Amino acid sequence: MTVEDMAREMKLSAPRMGATSETSRNQALQAIRNALEAHKDDIFAENHKDLDEADKTGVADAVKKRLKFDEGKLGSVLEGLTMLMELEDPIGKVTLNRELDEGLRLVRQSCPIGVIGVIFEARPDALVQIASLCIKSGNCAILKGGKETLNTNRILFNVIKEAVTKAGLPEGCLAQAESHAEIDELLKLDRYVDLLIPRGSNKFVRYIMDNTSIPVMGHSDGICHIYVDEETDEAIDIIVDAKIQYAAACNAVETLLINKNVSDEFLKNLAKRLKSEGVKINATPELISKLGAEAEEVTQISDNDFDTEYLSFALGIKFVSDIDEAIDHINQHGSHHTDSILTKNQENIEKFMQLVDSAGVYANCSTRFSDGFRYGFGAEVGISTGKIHARGPVGLDGLMTYKYKLYGSGQTVDEYATGKKSFTHKDI
């Protein structure tokens, strides 16, 4: 079956999937949980095939770590499923209940988006997580995972699909695409696919965004900033955490902006600590001149070199004259992801939070907090740097839309247009 055929069928199934009860969706999650446990040896065996292939093709160690699906990862996945079952049903929430006139009642109620295309990196646990988020929220999903985990994805998908179908969910609620060419097919299916969620490299996400008219939720870049407005006791710890706690994450800091009035001592201590943690410092000449002996091993860069997402143990550092210059720099060079100010000055904290145009605006803590689990959302689809629909870490809510139900008793618009009747607009 082509991706188009799959998507067309799925579009027709989607309203039925959205009409399933909370109980049946939670039972399906339980069924997935049971099936994954029952089939774990087969799943690990398929994963070994992918790992062997990765060894042969010389895949990087960091990537291999992501490819691996073992007892530990299975454990987290099972725990995630249990958590998801316990979350409140996102379907059917009434957000407006209004009498437009006697016998004419308007209700706005949450419902699933419908058909979601998810294209994700080579992480088998991501397949389970995303499929289960879609099921919990009553959405249908077309899943396309990374080619490096083809065997693991295939068995995981088959196990999950069989489990949910047996549990009584519509046959067409999940589909899998396997070949890379199918991505381009998928991008054209705006008639059938309501939302695309791409996860992966900047370049890949950018490609998706540039080549489809389907709405896309996600982020291509994660150029996060910390602005040191004033030296604080904990500033250096926060900067180190934001850079090295997980340098490959999109919420790791890439650029440090420092108010030029901070002490030389602070700068030297900062440089010393960063170097001792293995961070490669890229700084402007003005800043390097303040570092004394600590200038060693620091790479000189210019004011134009601050559009880089390093995703590694490297950090760009420059001076700014004041908070306004910091804000403008972030708004022009940032990716509207997460930016933090370090200061005791409350007024500056509020100014920064007001004027920095990012999904996360932080004070006195690490940019790495930008994450659905840390925010207490239970589960995360991804992080959105767009401003439309969902912004920042996206939980189940991001997979929902709403519809307006209007219960009438014979009303025509003409009666209101000609003044025979008038609206009451009373919220009930």
Place this chain on the structure above:
Amino acid sequence: MTVEDMAREMKLSAPRMGATSETSRNQALQAIRNALEAHKDDIFAENHKDLDEADKTGVADAVKKRLKFDEGKLGSVLEGLTMLMELEDPIGKVTLNRELDEGLRLVRQSCPIGVIGVIFEARPDALVQIASLCIKSGNCAILKGGKETLNTNRILFNVIKEAVTKAGLPEGCLAQAESHAEIDELLKLDRYVDLLIPRGSNKFVRYIMDNTSIPVMGHSDGICHIYVDEETDEAIDIIVDAKIQYAAACNAVETLLINKNVSDEFLKNLAKRLKSEGVKINATPELISKLGAEAEEVTQISDNDFDTEYLSFALGIKFVSDIDEAIDHINQHGSHHTDSILTKNQENIEKFMQLVDSAGVYANCSTRFSDGFRYGFGAEVGISTGKIHARGPVGLDGLMTYKYKLYGSGQTVDEYATGKKSFTHKDI
């Protein structure tokens, strides 16, 4: 200045616009109101130039009616401004306030989207309405109006811009694009423009959607349905209203699906009434065969002719075997705008509302109710048939996003990752 230069500057102004007080934004709306009244003679004079030009080029009467900006239209526009001033400030609403841990508080707060590009049809009142919605919501806007109202748009824009700037809003909060070529420029500016709202013909909106990676809010089609599940007393009145009350509207009915069990008498009465109201009936042979003498002047069409948005006094009619066939037809051939069921059967009403995948799902009333004013939103940006961000009639809320503010006191993620601290996730 090129559109790109305008947009780049606007992107930098946007956070400042978002930081303006409710008072100053309302004062700006009052200033627009005063200025429009003060300059009305000049505005009418410029509008006459456009009307004269329209006479020369032989523009259709319906279009000329839209181009006209007279005392009546000015009156509605001024009234709209007053209503808008009275609406609650959409900025700064707190939708989440959560302690992640002691001294680490997360706040989600509404804020403007930022830079909005609005491309609209040749209706001068739309320019005022859209500019003032953007101001109320703290957004910056690039406005591109129809070429047929070039002179009226120019003076309206200048009057508005001068008024809001004098009232103290940032200089860069409004910009105007005048040439058609600038639309294509605008579509490329995804770095600076956060949202596009196109209004106009299906073909035009489709063009915008297909040629930009900027999120688009709106609708290209409005193929709305009425499904007659059972004959009701008011069914014929509702159908007539939905078709003729304003046939050029996107929420007018285009297709009537009738349960094949209705009486021949109902069908004959319906056909008679529609014809007497001047509606051109297009029906399938099966249906025509039931009409007896009323079959006269009815055009025969096939089952494949139900993807047409007539936008005129024409209506497609066909039989369906049951509610399921009706629902599938609507989901496949509709535009997910607004669809209504006519029946006394409560179970079928709920089934229809649950399974029809449209922004508006109605029972026993006209599809023409789908409108921001009728829903009591005070003002309307447009109607969205997309499911992302906003669906159905879009009021001020549709111009808002949110940001996450995280107030910390030195926290690093590593403390939580290594178990030294743990999250409390307490809503406050």
